[in-house]
Amino acid sequence: MLVDLPSYISGYVDGEGCFSVSIAPRPRLVVGWEVRPSFAVGQNGDRSEVLRAMQGYFGRGSIRPNRRDKTLKWEVRSLPLLWERVVPHFRQYPLLSSKRLDFDLFENICASMIEERHLSMEGLAEIVRLAARMNPSGERRYRPHVILEALEMKA
Amino acid sequence: MLVDLPSYISGYVDGEGCFSVSIAPRPRLVVGWEVRPSFAVGQNGDRSEVLRAMQGYFGRGSIRPNRRDKTLKWEVRSLPLLWERVVPHFRQYPLLSSKRLDFDLFENICASMIEERHLSMEGLAEIVRLAARMNPSGERRYRPHVILEALEMKA
Numbered sequence: 001m002l003v004d005l006p007s008y009i010s011g012y013v014d015g016e017g018c019f020s021v022s023i024a025p026r027p028r029l030v031v032g033w034e035v036r037p038s039f040a041v042g043q044n045g046d047r048s049e050v051l052r053a054m055q056g057y058f059g060r061g062s063i064r065p066n067r068r069d070k071t072l073k074w075e076v077r078s079l080p081l082l083w084e085r086v087v088p089h090f091r092q093y094p095l096l097s098s099k100r101l102d103f104d105l106f107e108n109i110c111a112s113m114i115e116e117r118h119l120s121m122e123g124l125a126e127i128v129r130l131a132a133r134m135n136p137s138g139e140r141r142y143r144p145h146v147i148l149e150a151l152e153m154k155a
Numbered sequence: 156m157l158v159d160l161p162s163y164i165s166g167y168v169d170g171e172g173c174f175s176v177s178i179a180p181r182p183r184l185v186v187g188w189e190v191r192p193s194f195a196v197g198q199n200g201d202r203s204e205v206l207r208a209m210q211g212y213f214g215r216g217s218i219r220p221n222r223r224d225k226t227l228k229w230e231v232r233s234l235p236l237l238w239e240r241v242v243p244h245f246r247q248y249p250l251l252s253s254k255r256l257d258f259d260l261f262e263n264i265c266a267s268m269i270e271e272r273h274l275s276m277e278g279l280a281e282i283v284r285l286a287a288r289m290n291p292s293g294e295r296r297y298r299p300h301v302i303l304e305a306l307e308m309k310a
Binding site for chain 1: 157158159160161162163164165166167168169170171198202204205208247248249251252253254
């Protein structure tokens with residue numbers, strides 16, 4: 001077979017993948033908000049082969065049904081896995097579409113989290129601003145300015 | 156850049172591409188029906204880069220808006236282009252998902268058409284049966300058994 005799997009995966013992700021960062025209130029954390037990066041790839045329920053190839057290639061991540069639209073999705077939420085496997089892959093085999101801009105922001109946010117900057121007010125505010133520039137997939141439960149205002153009130 | 160473009164394209168197509176064969180009445184043809192194979196790839200309107208890469212790679216095909224869902228699509232309907240560029244690409248860089256079954260049927264139908272078998276009643280009936288086994292994308296305007304019955308009445 002001539003297919004180069006890493007390149008194939010980048011092509012598939014350019015169509016069906018989604019880099020997202022959600023920010024949700026967590027009163028127990030000092031900063032009051034939790035940052036949750038996610039890399040998810042969808043597929044029709046009757047065609048899960050690519051998701052299994054993806055899971056094998058990246059080494060982990062869970063495949064589960066997406067109740068809303070009856071498809072399957074494979075998702076990685078683990079920061080170490082995102083940072084050690086997912087981010088380096090897309091640096092080596094970049095996306096060709098403007099979805100790459102989302103990846104660049106996602107990479108910056110993961111880098112900040114690896115440095116634990118999301119645990120300080122300033123670092124978190126920076127992450128909220130980066131996340132606000134990402135293409136929103138689905139609805140945002142908390143608008144960036146609401147989070148930034150809440151952070152200022154806490155500071 | 157490490158990305159292998161042909162592999163990337165197969166990955167993208169596995170998510171966003173569609174092989175289809177429509178069969179429509181054409182009273183002027185001896186057999187009464189026209190076979191129209193199509194290879195189309197979709198993309199969000201704000202991310203047409205991949206469609207342009209695709210157009211460059213395959214050498215032709217048109218990019219146009221899909222009014223129904225506000226996306227762009229790149230489509231090839233020319234049998235020579237399908238046979239000389241598209242089919243050989245997916246033979247060399249095969250799809251990993253079960254969408255490959257659609258491609259196999261599509262390839263068989265294009266091969267029959269190159270041999271002009273769609274212009275005879277028997278050849279056309281064979282093509283109708285192959286097309287009926289393809290995953291229907293969108294609605295089928297003429298159900299396979301309707302076409303087969305019409306062909307038998309003509310024979």
